[in-house]
Amino acid sequence: MWNQIADRISQVTGEKFQVKERRSVSGGCINQGYALIGNGSTYFVKLNQASQVDMFEAEALGLKQMLSTHTIRVPVPICWGVIDRSSYLVMEWLEFGSPTTRAWEQMGRQLAAMHQAGGSAKFGWERNNTIGSTPQINTWTENWADFFAEHRIGYQLQLAKRRGGSLPDYFQVVEVVREHLADRTPKPSLVHGDLWSGNAAVTSAGEPVILDPATYYGDREVDIAMTELFGGFPAAFYRGYNEVFPLEEGYQQRKTLYNLYHILNHFNLFGGGYGSQANRMLQQILSGK
Ligand SMILES: Nc1ncnc2c1ncn2[C@@H]1O[C@H](COP(=O)(O)OP(=O)(O)OP(=O)(O)O)[C@@H](O)[C@H]1O
Numbered sequence: 001m002w003n004q005i006a007d008r009i010s011q012v013t014g015e016k017f018q019v020k021e022r023r024s025v026s027g028g029c030i031n032q033g034y035a036l037i038g039n040g041s042t043y044f045v046k047l048n049q050a051s052q053v054d055m056f057e058a059e060a061l062g063l064k065q066m067l068s069t070h071t072i073r074v075p076v077p078i079c080w081g082v083i084d085r086s087s088y089l090v091m092e093w094l095e096f097g098s099p100t101t102r103a104w105e106q107m108g109r110q111l112a113a114m115h116q117a118g119g120s121a122k123f124g125w126e127r128n129n130t131i132g133s134t135p136q137i138n139t140w141t142e143n144w145a146d147f148f149a150e151h152r153i154g155y156q157l158q159l160a161k162r163r164g165g166s167l168p169d170y171f172q173v174v175e176v177v178r179e180h181l182a183d184r185t186p187k188p189s190l191v192h193g194d195l196w197s198g199n200a201a202v203t204s205a206g207e208p209v210i211l212d213p214a215t216y217y218g219d220r221e222v223d224i225a226m227t228e229l230f231g232g233f234p235a236a237f238y239r240g241y242n243e244v245f246p247l248e249e250g251y252q253q254r255k256t257l258y259n260l261y262h263i264l265n266h267f268n269l270f271g272g273g274y275g276s277q278a279n280r281m282l283q284q285i286l287s288g289k
Pocket residue numbers: 025026027028029030031032033044046075091092093094095132198211212
């Protein structure tokens with residue numbers, strides 16, 4: 001299989017690539033990561049079962065879409081497909097370094113520029129993708145409140161019900177979410193979609209980079225909300241972001257709603273205490289606080 005992947009890399013890049021060494025890269029939960037080292041070039045390869053090829057294709061197309069904005073660095077996808085029983089995604093290898101305050105500030109500015117780049121009149125994306133390993137529904141929708149209420153919260157609630165979670169009534173929640181967002185009419189921004197600290201890094205040359213996206217066109221605030229969910233990014237990141245594209249009034253209230261999506265998804269993926277956390281957030285939202 002590795003030789004076939006090397007042949008595909010050679011075909012796509014136009015430069016003969018032969019594997020000299022292969023190293024396992026730890027860090028991901030969903031896929032197995034490898035460094036493929038050749039003479040003078042290295043690639044990062046993710047592997048999964050053959051059935052997961054759509055997930056890799058969506059990731060590659062999301063990375064391409066972000067690249068097309070020329071705003072923030074993301075790993076360049078090279079090729080993907082199925083060989084034998086495995087699906088694979090090959091991308092540019094990145095050397096990571098320690099982030100400086102300057103790099104965080106620049107990441108904020110560059111993410112803001114990506115959010116400003118435009119490119120769609122509707123919310124959604126050209127295909128469904130995944131958030132973690134959960135399907136993420138990206139049906140094109142005119143109205144942000146409808147999109148987020150139905151395709152983000154509603155979809156996760158349905159999955160949670162099937163998982164046996166005791167969460168408030170689906171219709172009540174979806175309607176309350178729709179109401180809460182009724183006055184929110186953002187321009188569709190290309191968002192990363194899964195921007196926690198594990199998916200943000202800095203190269204050894206000091207350049208900010210964002211990885212492993214769950215791209216779609218949505219309210220830019222979903223990315224900022226998620227950066228705050230598991231501990232937050234350094235203050236320099238928010239300073240840089242607000243310099244270019246200041247957050248609007250009401251963000252603090254919407255933040256809980258936007259992060260509820262990820263907590264419901266964590267409940268669906270991992271169960272445990274995420275169910276009670278989702279319930280607390282839902283109660284807060286339903287009581288209008
Ligand atoms: N282009 C790259 N070059 C070098 N190392 C990388 C690259 N992309 C990711 N990595 C390393 O591999 C690890 C896993 O990558 P990633 O998070 O994309 O995998 P995943 O299995 O899809 O993730 P997850 O389970 O977090 O959704 C990262 O933490 C990072 O250290």
